[in-house]
Amino acid sequence: MGGRKKTLMGMAALMLLTAPTGAQSWAADGPDTVELGSLANHYSAVTFDHAMHVGVAASCAECHHHTTGLAPTDPNCVRCHEAGAQAQSVACKDCHSDKRFSAEDLEKTGGNPQLYHKGKPGLKGAYHQKCLGCHTTMGGPTGCQDCHTRNDQGDAFFHSGKYAPAPKASGGHGGGH
Amino acid sequence: MKKLHRRSFLKGGLVGGAAIAAVGTSKHAEAAGSFGGYPDSMGVLVDLTKCVGCRTCEAACNKEQGLPAPDKSFDDPSVFEEKREGGLPRRTTEKAYTVVQKYDVPGREHPLFRKVQCNHCNEPACLTSCFVNAYKKTPEGAVMYDPTVCVGCRTCMVACPFYIPAYSYSSAINPVVKKCIMCYDTRLKFGKPPACVEACPQEVMTFGKRKDLLKLAHQRISEKPDAYVDHVYGENEVGGTAWMYLSDVPFDKIGYDTHLGDQPIISYVKEFLAIVPMVLTIWPALFTGFHLLSNRKDGLKNEDNKS
Structure with a gap:
């Protein structure tokens, strides 16, 4: 139907406008790609192929927990979160703080005895735990630079590439006297 | 009248003195033993099940503490195969306040990675063994070391149950003890987590008040009893430590000393x-x-x- 196609086109245009924040509230369709640029000091932004992953994942809830209106896949989560209405936002960054362990974050998580999700990972932790966890079991890429292209600053940080230490002539590392 | 002999006088004196000494020491021991750490001190909970061995924490530590360039790049996994005397994995040195070790555990699908650094004990053995008081436990939880008063006796290195303090043997003029200070002067005292914690992509480490972390650790175990062994290493070991660990492999299989007891050294x-x-x-x-x-x-x- 033409109407639906137009809506999709409109959504795609909107997505381009709102990039690189991406991951808006996208109803059931979702964006095709999401730019993840929070590690910009050491790596170039990762262009996450959302459309491809939609095809691979068994359910949206594999990554989006209970926010897409589907029941979560983790039996422990199902104890409270059953299938229900879609959440206002399904974006990772709207629940997982990019300022984890800041004073405000610690006050919010540690200071509230009623809070159940005390150890909710920050944005970086959430991405890596989800992505790497699934990639490990599904045989996806797991090396840092399989997803991230490291920049010059990153090379300096890891003392790698052109910043790599010169190999030791005597190879006397930890070899006694 | 009964004559007081010199011998009986000395005997009585000895018994009385011993009794006073015994009462005195037991009272003293009780008072000192009740210190369970500063109430609002910070800590780090390390979930070993999450570590993938990327060594970003090592790179972050190197940069934050201004340590000399490493012998090998921080993305070089060959360091995991390095062994020191006795076939033991690498340990903290004057150039590396934290190191990641790799353990191939039989029956486990992937190797287990273990980050090693100072555990910042509630009642540190290094501190109590130091006769010039070079060590200090701050209310925030860090165990600090003052090189200006250190005389280089290295008793702290012997006293530490975790073999953490390293010595700058490379310096002939002013050798000092080198160890993790939980990034106290640049981060912790401003309420920020240590550099390694912030750098970790997997959020293996959770930073927070020690008492909150203990609750979180036990919550994680009870939520996923099959994913963890039912023990929080560092909750009680040597009187409790600021850095605590969760694992899916029994701790004695991955290099942790499980015979340290719950008493401070x-x-x-x-x-x-x-x-x-x-x-x-x-x-x-x-x-x-x-x-x-x-x-x-x-x-x-x-x-x-x-x-």
Whole structure:
């Protein structure tokens, strides 16, 4: 139907406008790609192929927990979160703080005895735990630079590439006297 | 009237003195043993099940602490195969305050990675063993070291149950002890987590108040009893540590010493140490007195001879 196609086109245009924040509230369709640029000091932004992953994942809830209106896949989560209405936002960054362990974050998580999700990972932790966890079991890429292209600053940080230490002539590392 | 013999007088005195000493030391031991760490001190909970061995924490530590360039790049996994004397995995050095070790556990699908650094004990053995008071436990939880008063005796290196303090043997002029300070002066005292914690992509480490972390650790175990062994390493070990660990493999299989006991190291030597001041202060005066008494007769005799 033409109407639906137009809506999709409109959504795609909107997505381009709102990039690189991406991951808006996208109803059931979702964006095709999401730019993840929070590690910009050491790596170039990762262009996450959302459309491809939609095809691979068994359910949206594999990554989006209970926010897409589907029941979560983790039996422990199902104890409270059953299938229900879609959440206002399904974006990772709207629940997982990019300022984890800041004073405000610690006050919010540690200071509230009623809070159940005390150890909710920050944005970086959430991405890596989800992505790497699934990639490990599904045989996806797991090396840092399989997803991230490291920049010059990153090379300096890891003392790698052109910043790599010169190999030791005597190879006397930890070899006694 | 019954005559008071010299022997019975000394006997009574000894018994009485011993009783006073015993009461004194036991009271002292009770008071000192009740210190369970500063109430609002910070800590780090390390979930070993999440670590993938990327060594970003090592790179972050190197940068934050301004340490010298490493021997190998921080993305070089060959360091995991390095062994020191006795086939033991690499440990913290003057150039690396934290190192990641790799353990191939039989039956486990992937290797287990373990980050090693100072555990920042509630009652640190390094601190109590140091006779110039170079160490300090801050209310925020960090165990700090002051190189300006250190005399280089390295007793702290012997005392540490986790083999953490390293020594700058490379410096001939002013060798000092080098160890993790939980990024105290650049981050912790401003309420920020250590650099390694912030850098970790997997959020293996959770930073927060130690008491909150303990609740979180037990919550994680009870939520996923199959994913963890039912033990929080560092909750009670050597009186409790600021850095605590969760694992899916029994801790003794991955290099943790599970025979350290729950008492701070100081409690094993506290009673002995309580006697030291008494020996140093009372004995000289006492025995000088005995000596003078026993020589008094000779002195008097000499005076008699003169007159």
